[in-house]
Amino acid sequence: QVQLVEFGGGVVQPGTSLRLSCAASGFTFRNYAMHWVRQAPGKGLEWVAGIGYDGRNKYYADTVKGRFTISRDNSNSTLLLQMDSLRAEDTAVYYCARDVSGTAWDYWGQGTLATVSS
């Protein structure tokens, strides 16, 4: 069955970095675009970044552009999110999600919490 499992969350200070991973299994990872979506505590959903199936095309929300980098390792079925220059407002649960041919996101991970606090 399709599984997405996020890793890498934790507590970090403002201005530092964190790298999130999403391990995919149960499907042919290299055939699917993928996304990161976050949810601040008690708030709604916010799309963060997306990447095409082959890693060539990358898209970012304005709030993270220039600070976050999405990438993928198709040989290891892993989605990555490098988060630099972190701010308190980046504190959120980060979900990875599978893109179904550009229509919607049909599978989601359970999320990993990143907390940015001094």
Place this chain on the structure above:
Amino acid sequence: EIVLTQSPATLSLSPGERATLSCRASQSVSHYLAWYQQKPGQAPRLVIYDTSNRATGISARFSGSGSVTDFTLTISSLEPEDFAIYYCQQRSNWPLTFGGGTKVEIK
């Protein structure tokens, strides 16, 4: 950026009642609108994609309609497991955006 406005913010209904949730876009999204359900402590779950297509495993009591800027998610007869927060999301333009959510709560 396309802004999605959901209404009402909270819908208080009893099991068996009909729920009608609205999502309005600040500009045309054509039919590229999806709905997600989220329960406390859980990841979102896809309910409807491209305005009116039910996702795999979603009950027929869920239906979606609309076009251009105005969209509706209807739950024909609420079951206990349907009480949750529902988000609309557009994929017409980058950046992809979500609405603020409608909480469907038990009256």
